[in-house]
Amino acid sequence: MKISFLLMMIGSFPMLAQVKDSTSVAAGKEINDKFPTTRTFDIQYDQFGSSDLKTKIMGNAFEKGTVESHSRFKFAANIPLYQSAAKRFFITNSFRYKREAFSFGDIQNETSRYTRPDLDFHYFANTVTATYFSSLWKKPVMYNASATVDADQYHFQRVKGLASAIIVLKKTPVTTITVGVMLILDPSSIVPFAPIATYEHQFSNSPWKLDFILPQRLLLKRPLLENGRFSVGTELGSENFYLALNSTAFQGTYELNQLELRSGIAYEYAIRKSLIGTFKTGIANVLSSRITERGERTNRYVIDNKQDPQFYFNIGLSYNPF
Secondary structure, three states, rough: HHHHHHHHHHHHOOOOOOOOOHHHHHHHHHHHHHHHOOOOOEEEEEEOOOEEEEEEEOOEEEEEEEEEEEEEEEEEEEEEEEEEOOOOOOEEEEEEEEEEEEEEEEOOOOEEOOOOOOEEEEEOOOEEEEEEEEEEEEEEEEEEEEEEEEEEOOOOEEEEEEEEEEEEEEOOOOEEEEEEEEEOOOOOOOOEEOOOOOOOOOOOOOOOOOEEOOOEEEEEEEEOOOOOOEEEEEEEEEEEEEEEEOOOOEEEEEEEEEEEEEEEEEEEEEEEOOEEEEEEEEEEEEEEEEEOOOOOHHHHHHHEHHHOEEEEEEEEEEEEOO
């Protein structure tokens, strides 16, 4: 959730200086444009190809096998709760649901070969976010703070918090540069804060635009067909869910945190003014997949999973009536 929330925030500023009397409106449009999960309603489905898997427990090789199939379903709803008369202060409630489903081939360790039943995991999160638009050194600034409560299908799990501030350093008709910082209010985080930055540039006499967001994406975009947009590049994403373990070695609730780097192409098409469909495909690389005790930092993991690169595709549909 840390990276996912950060992406919503740092994608908001390339249009802030375009409409001085409506900074918040411009920012909201840009957030929705870059991140479908921030629209009023968004549904996404990911399907991953097979991938070899190796697992270590406490640093020691434990088992290896194949993930034959992995699918991920996501639903997001973002409902405004409050808006000030000046349209500078907003409170929004965001609900997220996710289902991860896995099927496996043969699994083996040093002594035996066996099969594992299909597994599925459910994740819920509700976030209340407060956003304030202002100026600093005559430049647009956005301040943001949020509190998240998450859960699995059995119990409420943890409370997390984030705060950020982002400022527009440069804005011209072709180039926008922003910088900021995010404070992470989560005991499981390895670092308490992180720098953030964006760079967007429209190439001269070209339909192509560069969209760079540190640390999340490097994309080249261009319009394609009357109501569509084509993109090629790389995006970094984070996923997490809880596991209820009951074995001789591990008892209780644990959390899997995973970093994924996806490289490929995407196409977005406006079916109607407020209804947008998305298709993405390419190669997914799992950079890190670790299981920790609930609330522990990810560098204090007990189980480490390594996966080979795998083919993936994503289809999505979002609705933004406002």
